[in-house]
Amino acid sequence: MVTAEDVERAEPLIAGEVRETPVLPAGELSRRVGGSVVMKAECLQLTGSFKVRGVFHKMSGLGPEALRAGMVAASAGNHAQAVALAADRRGSHSDLFMPSDSPLAKISAVRGYGGEVHLVDGSYDEAAEAAREFAETEEGTLISPFDDPDIVAGQGTAGLEIARQAPATRLVVVPLGGGGLAAGVAIAVKAKLQGARVVGVQAEACSPYIDSVAAHRPIGARSVSTICDGIAVKRPGELTLPLVERYVDDILTVSDDEVAQAMVLLLERSKLVAEGAGAVGVAALLAGKIEPARNAETCVVISGGNVDASRLAECIRLGETAAGRRLVIWTVVPDRPGALAALLRIVAEHGANVMDVEHIREGVELHVRETAIELVLQTDGPKHGELILEAIRGEGFSARPER
Numbered sequence: 001m002v003t004a005e006d007v008e009r010a011e012p013l014i015a016g017e018v019r020e021t022p023v024l025p026a027g028e029l030s031r032r033v034g035g036s037v038v039m040k041a042e043c044l045q046l047t048g049s050f051k052v053r054g055v056f057h058k059m060s061g062l063g064p065e066a067l068r069a070g071m072v073a074a075s076a077g078n079h080a081q082a083v084a085l086a087a088d089r090r091g092s093h094s095d096l097f098m099p100s101d102s103p104l105a106k107i108s109a110v111r112g113y114g115g116e117v118h119l120v121d122g123s124y125d126e127a128a129e130a131a132r133e134f135a136e137t138e139e140g141t142l143i144s145p146f147d148d149p150d151i152v153a154g155q156g157t158a159g160l161e162i163a164r165q166a167p168a169t170r171l172v173v174v175p176l177g178g179g180g181l182a183a184g185v186a187i188a189v190k191a192k193l194q195g196a197r198v199v200g201v202q203a204e205a206c207s208p209y210i211d212s213v214a215a216h217r218p219i220g221a222r223s224v225s226t227i228c229d230g231i232a233v234k235r236p237g238e239l240t241l242p243l244v245e246r247y248v249d250d251i252l253t254v255s256d257d258e259v260a261q262a263m264v265l266l267l268e269r270s271k272l273v274a275e276g277a278g279a280v281g282v283a284a285l286l287a288g289k290i291e292p293a294r295n296a297e298t299c300v301v302i303s304g305g306n307v308d309a310s311r312l313a314e315c316i317r318l319g320e321t322a323a324g325r326r327l328v329i330w331t332v333v334p335d336r337p338g339a340l341a342a343l344l345r346i347v348a349e350h351g352a353n354v355m356d357v358e359h360i361r362e363g364v365e366l367h368v369r370e371t372a373i374e375l376v377l378q379t380d381g382p383k384h385g386e387l388i389l390e391a392i393r394g395e396g397f398s399a400r401p402e403r
Contacts, residue, residue: 002149002243004191007156007184010057014154017056017089021045021158023165023299026282028269033285035292038166042158043274043305047109049230050158050181050303051082051145057154058143059086067092072140074098074131076124076229077106078304079145084115095140097131099123103229105308123224125234146178147237156184162299163192170296173281175303176200176209176251177231179240185301186247197249199290201280203228204253212236213245227256227315230277230304252290254283260319262286266302267316275307276315324382326355328374328402331392335371343373346395350388353378374402 021044026037042050059071071094073083080096087094096110100119110117118134120127135142144151158181162169172189176182179200186198202209205226211219218241224232236244244251254262259276262283266272274282281300284290292298307315320326333339340357347354356376364372379385385401392399 002152002156002183002187004187006149006153007160007188010150010153011157011160013060014053014056014157017086018052019045020161023162024270026270026300029265029282029285033292035294035298036296037285037292037298037300038169039270039272040158040162040299040301041272043272043278043302047078047081047085047113048304048306049078049082049278050155051078052085053157054148054151054154054180054184055079055082055086055143058148058150059090061150062141066141070094070138070140071143072097072131072135072138073143073145074124074128075145076232077102077110078230078306080110080115080117081106081113081306083143084110084113088114095134095138097127097134099127103306103308103311106306109306123234124232144237146180146233147239149239152180152184152240152243154184155181156188158301159185159188160192163189166297166299167193168297169193169293169299170196171293171298172196172198173284173290173298173300174198174200175231175277175280175301176202176244176248177277178233178237179209179244180237181301181303182248183240183243187243190247198247199250199252199284200244200248201284202251202253203231203259203276203280204255206232206234207253208234209236209241209244209251210253212241213251216245217241227276227311227318228259228280230275230306231280250290252284254280254287254289257318257322258283258287260315261323262319263312263315264319264323272302273305273307273312274302275304278302278304320378324385325379327352327377327379327385327388329377329389329392329399330372330374330402331397331399332366332370332372333397335369340373342395343375343392343397346391347375347377347388350384350391352384352388
């Protein structure tokens, strides 16, 4: 087992290697959920995620022979970046096995830190098997992303910082993938903050801890199709499962739509770029799946911010759609000069932003002098969208929203 003393011993060993990330106020989030919420911004950590804490702690105990042999790891991206950076700083080299569909930004970053990337077809589990086989063949040092007591203790240092920086915290909401961060933070927080609760949040599409905790043994998940790739771990660890059972008070799941809305809120109102896995705690609060602490602070851990620009744009689109801030309207206008301009004038007068316009003449029943128009609009919410639809209809156009 990993103890609070293990976490405290880890902190000075990594102090010169990692940042003490800030705890930031979350004013808009607090307003929406009706409680005082702060954010532990691990998205501002070196490599953009908490993973460096555990990796630097693990490598602090490795001798010269292990460093010469090189580091080997499997990861969807964040752990790989941490291993590549730590290996480079310690004069070692690293081979990182990543799922072939890992975000390009993460693959590029791993290479930028000096790591040798090996892309593997499948999910994290297939990458982990490839890494294990490579480490055995090449006699490299395999560094687990979560199922290692040194890794858990290193990740737990984030919990020690929360206790120092936000001592009024009585509820910590933390992403839950393999379980290293959730277990480590829970161990530290419960040792330092009397009466504090810790809630782990998984992606709805990949949430093996729900069944595994109920069965008291690791049970694999069926799917990993989610924008929360950083926590899409199909199977809990043999070490982390009992730690999560013991120290984490509750486990929740959130949908990709809910996560995308949380990412948009963090970007627009807190000026933080969070990847899907990093935003699940905010998503759980926004969706009302957990109530904020009463007469105390709730600290939500933003665990990472490594997301492709293209994927971020897709998440913004998904989040705005889920929040009713993107509206697709299908209408028919006379096929003559000025008809489209009249339609767009109505939209402009009502303050919507036109994202896309498409003429549709094929595959629909139209009069020879008509054309169908599909408009993609950005609005400030569902009520605004309804107002625009009413205005369009009021000018004689037939219009319906596309769901």
